[in-house]
Amino acid sequence: MAKYKGNRIAPKNFDRGQIKIYIILLPLVLFMLLPIVFIVCHAFKPMEELFAFPPRFIVSNPTLDNFKTLFKSARTAAIPLSTYVFNSLIVTLIVVGVGVIISTMAGYALSKLKFKLRGVIFEINQAALMFVPAAVMIPRFLIINGLGITNTYWAHILPLLAMPVSLFLIKQFIDGVPDTLIEAAVVDGATQFMVYRKIIIPLIKPAIATGVILSFQQVWGYLDSSNLYVSTDSMKTLAFYMTTLANANNIVAGQGVAAAASLIMFIPNLVLFIILQKDVMNTMAHSGIK
Amino acid sequence: MKTNKATPYIFLLPYAVLFIVFIIVPIIIAIGLSFTNYDALQTPGFVGVLNYINLFTRDSIFMQYVLPNTVVYSLIVGPGGYILAFLLAWAIAQLTRIPRTILALILYSPSLTAGTAMQVLWKIIFSGDRMGYVNAYLIEWGLINEPIVFFVSANYMLPIMILVGLWSSMGVGFLGMLAGIMNANDELYEAGAIDGIKNRMQELIYITIPTMKPQMLFGAVMAIVNTFNNGGIGVQLSGSNPTPGYAGQVIVNHIEDYGFIRFEMGYAAAVSVALLLIIFLFSKVANKLFVEKD
Numbered sequence: 001m002a003k004y005k006g007n008r009i010a011p012k013n014f015d016r017g018q019i020k021i022y023i024i025l026l027p028l029v030l031f032m033l034l035p036i037v038f039i040v041c042h043a044f045k046p047m048e049e050l051f052a053f054p055p056r057f058i059v060s061n062p063t064l065d066n067f068k069t070l071f072k073s074a075r076t077a078a079i080p081l082s083t084y085v086f087n088s089l090i091v092t093l094i095v096v097g098v099g100v101i102i103s104t105m106a107g108y109a110l111s112k113l114k115f116k117l118r119g120v121i122f123e124i125n126q127a128a129l130m131f132v133p134a135a136v137m138i139p140r141f142l143i144i145n146g147l148g149i150t151n152t153y154w155a156h157i158l159p160l161l162a163m164p165v166s167l168f169l170i171k172q173f174i175d176g177v178p179d180t181l182i183e184a185a186v187v188d189g190a191t192q193f194m195v196y197r198k199i200i201i202p203l204i205k206p207a208i209a210t211g212v213i214l215s216f217q218q219v220w221g222y223l224d225s226s227n228l229y230v231s232t233d234s235m236k237t238l239a240f241y242m243t244t245l246a247n248a249n250n251i252v253a254g255q256g257v258a259a260a261a262s263l264i265m266f267i268p269n270l271v272l273f274i275i276l277q278k279d280v281m282n283t284m285a286h287s288g289i290k
Numbered sequence: 291m292k293t294n295k296a297t298p299y300i301f302l303l304p305y306a307v308l309f310i311v312f313i314i315v316p317i318i319i320a321i322g323l324s325f326t327n328y329d330a331l332q333t334p335g336f337v338g339v340l341n342y343i344n345l346f347t348r349d350s351i352f353m354q355y356v357l358p359n360t361v362v363y364s365l366i367v368g369p370g371g372y373i374l375a376f377l378l379a380w381a382i383a384q385l386t387r388i389p390r391t392i393l394a395l396i397l398y399s400p401s402l403t404a405g406t407a408m409q410v411l412w413k414i415i416f417s418g419d420r421m422g423y424v425n426a427y428l429i430e431w432g433l434i435n436e437p438i439v440f441f442v443s444a445n446y447m448l449p450i451m452i453l454v455g456l457w458s459s460m461g462v463g464f465l466g467m468l469a470g471i472m473n474a475n476d477e478l479y480e481a482g483a484i485d486g487i488k489n490r491m492q493e494l495i496y497i498t499i500p501t502m503k504p505q506m507l508f509g510a511v512m513a514i515v516n517t518f519n520n521g522g523i524g525v526q527l528s529g530s531n532p533t534p535g536y537a538g539q540v541i542v543n544h545i546e547d548y549g550f551i552r553f554e555m556g557y558a559a560a561v562s563v564a565l566l567l568i569i570f571l572f573s574k575v576a577n578k579l580f581v582e583k584d
Contacts, residue, residue, distance in 0.1 A: 008490060009383050009474045009498075010390075017490075021384050025393065028378065032457065033396050036403070038423075039411045054426045102305040109301035121302065129511050130573045131313055132518045134542045135565045138549040138558055139316035139323070162308035165462065165512075192297045214462065221405035228550070239406060246410045247529060255414050262407035269402040274395065284462075284469035288504025289511065290581075 039266075042259035043067070050256050066256035070245065070264075073257070079234050081241070088220070088238035091156040095219040099161050100211045104204065107170035108196050112182060122171065126289065128164040137224065144229045155229035156237060160219050166211040172286040173207035174200060207286075209279035217269055239265060317566065323559035330553045341560035352561070355536035356544045359448060360568070363540055364517050366452050368572065371459025372513035376506070378460065379468040380494060394468060401461040401516075409526040412454050416440040416527070441528040447537035451524050458520060463512030470505030471498060503580045510576035518542065518569055541565045 011018070037058075042050075044062035074081030109115075110122050133140070140159060149155050177200060185195050201208070226240035242261040245254075273280070324341055328334035345352060382393045403411065415423045418439035425437040440446045474497075482497045499506070524538025525531045531547050533539050539547075541561060549558035 008493065010472050011384065011386055014386055018385055021381050025381055029393060029396055032400055032460070035411050035415065035457065036399055038415065039407065042414065053420065054430050055421055055423055102308070105301045106305035109298040113298040113301065115298040128313055130515050130569055132515055132569055134519060134522065135545070135562050135569070136316035136320050137545065138555050138562065139319035140312065142319060143311065143315060158308065159312045162305055162312060167305060196301070217402065223405065242406050246406055258410045259414065262410040265405065266403050266407040270399060273398070273402065277391070277395065280465060281469050284466045285473050287466035287508045288470065288502070289507040290504050
């Protein structure tokens with residue numbers, strides 16, 4: 001009988017058996033990583049390196065020229081860059097903030113309160129995990145028209161607030177909060193709202209962090225609203241402006257600016273994930289669909 | 291515990307209203323509109339199943355390009371990306387903490403580029419002149435003499451889309467499966483060793499997968515959503531809808547083409563319903579595979 005050497009998952013120490021895993025992973029990791037390294041390098045390439053033939057992958061004399069050009073072209077445009085930044089910040093803050101509040105509230109009700117439709121509502125939300133917004137862009141357009149919110153911030157905000165995957169993960173996480181804590185508080189005279197605010201919210205920080213990340217990823221790069229629901233240029237978002245920069249000129253010089261623009265869109269996502277990754281992994285442990 | 295009967299509904303209300311208005315009602319409207327000839331100007335008239343008949347008998351673009359492209363793309367990127375995500379999650383779970391965290395971040399970051407960055411990045415790499423990176427390397431290595439115009443050529447569009455799709459498929463589902471594997475119950479593995487499990491492969495098949503079926507299903511659902519959400523990348527890369535020669539046209543682009551370019555919204559709604567049915571079918575299969583009936 002083989003001697004049990006301990007679980008191979010999440011080992012504490014390095015052993016030789018892991019070398020083959022590294023060897024198998026190497027080409028795949030390179031395939032995933034190189035495009036990212038490339039776009040970062042490209043954004044910092046000076047003009048002569050962008051025009052170099054044959055093109056070089058790695059930047060040798062990094063400069064901020066592309067970013068400067070980007071800000072300059074924004075300054076000469078009819079609408080200053082700050083308008084787009086402002087629009088995006090407002091929209092992102094509201095979507096992330098309100099989105100998390102409504103998901104945690106709904107998650108609390110679905111997890112801890114007993115009522116008739118609980119099972120059905122949770123099932124419906126679970127089915128909506130596979131909802132693909134692109135499939136209903138026409139009806140959404142008609143609804144936004146019907147509500148009379150075209151050309152307002154509402155058109156950026158409202159369609160993104162209800163996020164089934166966020167509610168699902170938060171609800172699953174709240175399931176892990178012991179009922180006894182809530183019962184004790186209720187015995188002491190706490191209302192359901194106080195329980196939600198004083199017990200649930202502090203205990204589900206990881207799930208909230210995950211909700212924040214998922215909702216941020218969605219709203220920060222969201223283009224549909226600027227493309228379809230908002231026609232006034234000064235009401236559009238940074239993501240939209242960055243995409244127009246990326247599309248405007250396909251010539252090589254414009255590529256540097258496009259790469260700079262795409263970094264500006266990508267980096268906040270990455271940084272937020274790095275900061276919150278522990279919480280996200282903690283929440284994901286409850287992600288199973290039964 | 292005493293609860294006021296209305297309390298749960300008050301907690302649910304804000305989410306429920308937005309969920310109904312922007313998810314449920316759009317689906318109902320799509321189904322309703324698909325039986326009309328709505329063109330965004332006149333009041334829609336009821337035309338029965340005409341749109342569906344046209345979709346399958348008259349729309350040669352749909353049958354010849356859009357449907358096959360969608361099927362090929364989603365069958366490769368959906369299950370392919372999913373299996374890749376699972377195997378990578380499993381592989382990095384066998385490593386010590388610091389390399390595992392770094393590798394998870396590297397694998398996850400492509401999915402963070404969705405949108406602008408993804409479009410810019412791959413456009414530059416596959417740019418259709420000598421300055422394009424892939425072209426430059428292929429020329430340097432003597433594999434081709436003339437640059438390939440990737441986004442115009444019918445032969446390359448779909449494979450590039452599939453490549454980009456696979457590249458960006460380590461998303462939330464990947465993280466969920468990684469967490470599922472990490473949560474492994476030590477006793478099960480010990481019992482497995484006593485029962486004669488010798489290597490990582492046997493561990494994977496007899497212990498890891500059976501214990502994390504719920505996470506596998508979550509990963510599968512996320513893979514499906516990801517596949518259909520990012521499927522429209524062809525239009526972003528080529529910069530035109532329809533994509534040149536319809537080589538990269540998938541259902542999402544077809545909906546946009548009919549809905550917002552030709553304003554045949556009734557017809558576009560029928561295409562939407564077809565897409566929703568395809569997604570539903572995929573998730574049914576995923577459910578069959580991973581839900582334990584007991």
